[in-house]
Amino acid sequence: MAQEADNLDRAADLTRALAEAQIAAVRRQVKPEQVQNPDGTWPIVACIECDADLGQRLALGKIRCVTCQDLRERGGVRQWPR
Numbered sequence: 001m002a003q004e005a006d007n008l009d010r011a012a013d014l015t016r017a018l019a020e021a022q023i024a025a026v027r028r029q030v031k032p033e034q035v036q037n038p039d040g041t042w043p044i045v046a047c048i049e050c051d052a053d054l055g056q057r058l059a060l061g062k063i064r065c066v067t068c069q070d071l072r073e074r075g076g077v078r079q080w081p082r
């Protein structure tokens, strides 16, 4: 009985650690990559990789267009199951 409770505790710990890792991964993905100027403009307004207009991604403080960000994410370690 005590053994079973230990296993349940371990499973709960594992589940919690996994969830926290996934939350941290999403936070890294959504966090702004540049700081907005006090006047509301952005220091970087075009993709740093291909110079494309950042469009709506600018409002998120991103510095790469969707295409370049996607390529970058595919090239790196997969952080979130899709």
Ligand SMILES: [Zn+2]
Pocket: 047, 048, 049, 050, 051, 052, 064, 065, 066, 067, 068, 069
């Ligand atoms: Zn780009």
